[in-house]
Structure formats: structure tokens, C-alpha cells
Amino acid sequence: LAQMVSEYVERRDALVSALSSIEGVSPFAPRGAFYVWAELDPAIYERLGVTDAADLSDKLAAIGIGSAPGVAFGTTCDDAIRFAYSCATPMVKEGAEALKKALSDPDVLHGRKSA
Numbered sequence: 001l002a003q004m005v006s007e008y009v010e011r012r013d014a015l016v017s018a019l020s021s022i023e024g025v026s027p028f029a030p031r032g033a034f035y036v037w038a039e040l041d042p043a044i045y046e047r048l049g050v051t052d053a054a055d056l057s058d059k060l061a062a063i064g065i066g067s068a069p070g071v072a073f074g075t076t077c078d079d080a081i082r083f084a085y086s087c088a089t090p091m092v093k094e095g096a097e098a099l100k101k102a103l104s105d106p107d108v109l110h111g112r113k114s115a
Contacts, residue, residue: 008034011085011092018096019083022103023047034086037070040079049106053081059109065099 015036019027024044028037040053050056054069070080085092098115107113
């Protein structure tokens with residue numbers, strides 16, 4: 001059990017670290033979940049060329065990054081997005097780096113440049 005907990009902490013920390021470094025993204029580090037919830041400053045939409053968190057989630061999916069827009073959890077969560085870290089640790093770390101690039105560079109997000 002201790003090894004499993006350690007793996008999930010490593011995954012969570014990799015994802016939270018990547019998200020924390022992105023302007024306009026404020027992640028919440030959970031203590032017992034397998035996903036990270038992040039609040040989005042609405043200014044990020046204009047910077048990335050998307051209309052809202054749902055559009056952002058769709059663009060991320062198009063480049064192979066899974067997420068769930070906050071609106072899927074209620075209208076009070078419009079400016080939020082959720083990322084799971086329940087897959088293998090190397091995949092989470094690779095995904096966290098790709099996510100960091102996609103949320104920092106509109107060309108990566110829109111598939112005009114690779115992550």
C-alpha cells in the first residue's frame with residue numbers, strides 16, 4: 001500500500017508542478033483523489049485562442065491530452081478543468097510536460113507545432 005501511495009503522490013506532484021508553472025492556471029493539490037482540479041483565469045482563453053474550458057478540453061483531446069471541463073461538474077465550475085493521474089507514472093510525467101507546453105503555446109494547443 002505504501003508503494004502505491006508513493007506512486008500516486010509522485011504522479012500528483014508532477015501534474016501540479018506543471019500546472020502551477022502556467023500563467024492563468026491555479027491547480028488544487030488533492031490529498032486523496034486521483035485527479036487534479038485547476039481553476040482557469042478567463043484571460044487564458046484569449047491567450048490560447050479558445051472560447052472557454054470546454055473548448056480548451058476539446059483542443060487538448062485533439063492533441064492527445066485527456067481532461068474534463070469544469071462545466072461537466074456544474075455551472076459554477078465553468079472556469080475550471082480536471083486532469084486525472086490514474087495511469088502509469090511515466091505517462092503522467094510525459095503528459096504533464098505536454099500539457100505545460102500546450103497551455104503555454106497556442107501553436108502547440110492547436111496542433112500547429114508538436115509538444
